[in-house]
Amino acid sequence: MTERFYEVKQMLDYSTEHQLIPGVVAWLGRYDNVLFRYHQGYAQIYGEKRKMTSDTVFDLASLTKVVATLPAVLLLVQTGQLSLESFLSRYFSAFQDGMKAKVRIIHLLTHSAGLISHQPFYEWAQGQEIVNLIVNEPLSYEPGTRVVYSDLGFILLGALVEKISGQSLSEFCQQQIFEPLGMKHTRFLSSVGLLGAVGEENFAATEVVDKDPLVGIVHDENARAMGGVAGHAGLFSTAQDLSRYLAMWVGQGGPLREVVKERSLHSYTHGLGGSRGLGFVMRHDSYDIAGDLWPKTTVSHSGFTGTSVVFDRPSGYWAILLTNRVHFGRQTDISDFRRHFHNVAAACLFG
Numbered sequence: 004m005t006e007r008f009y010e011v012k013q014m015l016d017y018s019t020e021h022q023l024i025p026g027v028v029a030w031l032g033r034y035d036n037v038l039f040r041y042h043q044g045y046a047q048i049y050g051e052k053r054k055m056t057s058d059t060v061f062d063l064a065s066l067t068k069v070v071a072t073l074p075a076v077l078l079l080v081q082t083g084q085l086s087l088e089s090f091l092s093r094y095f096s097a098f099q100d101g102m103k104a105k106v107r108i109i110h111l112l113t114h115s116a117g118l119i120s121h122q123p124f125y126e127w128a129q130g131q132e133i134v135n136l137i138v139n140e141p142l143s144y145e146p147g148t149r150v151v152y153s154d155l156g157f158i159l160l161g162a163l164v165e166k167i168s169g170q171s172l173s174e175f176c177q178q179q180i181f182e183p184l185g186m187k188h189t190r191f192l193s194s195v196g197l198l199g200a201v202g203e204e205n206f207a208a209t210e211v212v213d214k215d216p217l218v219g220i221v222h223d224e225n226a227r228a229m230g231g232v233a234g235h236a237g238l239f240s241t242a243q244d245l246s247r248y249l250a251m252w253v254g255q256g257g258p259l260r261e262v263v264k265e266r267s268l269h270s271y272t273h274g275l276g277g278s279r280g281l282g283f284v285m286r287h288d289s290y291d292i293a294g295d296l297w298p299k300t301t302v303s304h305s306g307f308t309g310t311s312v313v314f315d316r317p318s319g320y321w322a323i324l325l326t327n328r329v330h331f332g333r334q335t336d337i338s339d340f341r342r343h344f345h346n347v348a349a350a351c352l353f354g
Contacts, residue, residue, distance in 0.1 A: 008039040010347045019044035023340055024309065025330045026055035026207065030242045030323040031348055035250040038352070040242070047208035048330060049216050060188060060239050061207045061325045062222050064306030067238035068157045070189070070248055071176045073267075073282035074259060075164045076112065078179055081263050084167050087112070087281075091159070094166055097138045105146045108163070111156040113271045113279040117142030118155040125228035133229055134162045150277025152290060154225065154235040161234020173232045183258050184251060186244035192221060193231040206239075207327040209308050216330060222308050236306075242323050249314050249321040268302055268316055294342040296349035309337060313345055320352045 008031065015027055026044025030037055040057060047053040063070060079085035087109040092098040098106055102117060110116035118140065124133040137155045144151070161172045168175045173191040181189045208216035221227050223236035231237050251257030252264060267281040278285035283302035286293065293303045293313045300318075305311040309328030314321035324344055328335045 024326045028242045028325040034254045034319045062308045063238045064308040066306040067236045069282045069304045072234040112281045117146045118153045125224040150275045157235040184247045189240040189244040191232040191237045210329045253319045292341040294345035
């Protein structure tokens with residue numbers, strides 16, 4: 004570890020020693036070069052105590068939206084099977100009338116489709132029933148007039164990928180995204196999956212439910228009710244795999260063509276109360292976690308369990324911050340921690 008990143012290490016040590024978070028894996032890099040990698044704290048504290056390792060597998064939560072569902076949709080656009088301007092009614096008949104007839108694919112990707120943020124469908128439905136309920140959910144506002152971050156929209160996008168490709172979202176992403184990028188420890192987890200591949204001891208434990216922490220079981224209840232495979236949550240991965248994914252976005256090569264990447268990384272929602280690219284969060288959106296020092300061209304995304312990615316395509320710099328903050332309870336707030344981390348990371352990277 005070089006002196007260049009001493010302040011980053013110091014901050015991460017403080018955060019775990021003072022139990023702001025149970026543990027952390029943080030990587031910084033440029034293009035396909037990893038410049039800093041560090042892990043500290045615990046993958047699990049309650050039940051049994053396990054230290055965090057560099058290859059700990061994290062429940063990515065909403066990073067699923069941009070690491071699986073977004074590139075899957077973009078690949079369908081790239082291969083001529085889908086258009087961002089297509090009306091959703093072409094694929095779901097319940098969207099043929101009223102305001103719903105105005106919903107386009109791009110509205111789902113930019114969280115401006117009129118759908119509410121969340122519904123606890125798991126309380127009364129399972130599997131495909133949840134997609135059916137969302138399809139029949141009334142809109143809460145006119146499509147294209149507001150930004151409201153929505154799990155529901157990305158569940159529909161996951162279902163759309165399955166309709167068009169004829170494969171499950173998990174199979175499509177595995178074959179078209181993860182395998183080509185060498186993301187060997189990234190996949191959706193149902194009853195079997197990573198457990199046999201990398202060993203249960205490598206999972207970061209999330210929330211304690213009925214006195215037992217969730218280990219290798221998706222934290223998001225709707226994703227769990229859908230069998231662990233959903234467009235909004237359910238993906239598990241490691242820092243190394245995510246570094247390969249981000250290297251595709253800031254560099255050249257990978258399954259997505261350059262024109263597709265460029266098209267994705269600018270705001271489509273100016274004046275709508277939020278700044279959203281295709282999937283990703285732009286600077287100064289209310290969900291922006293990149294702090295004060297990253298360039299205006301930076302994009303990001305976070306996951307409820309405590310995960311996040313930040314990158315700037317023009318400079319090639321990226322940051323991966325993986326924590327299991329919900330292991331201390333879902334009320335654990337790491338908003339300031341995320342911003343502080345990205346400030347010190349930017350100071351070290353951009354100098």
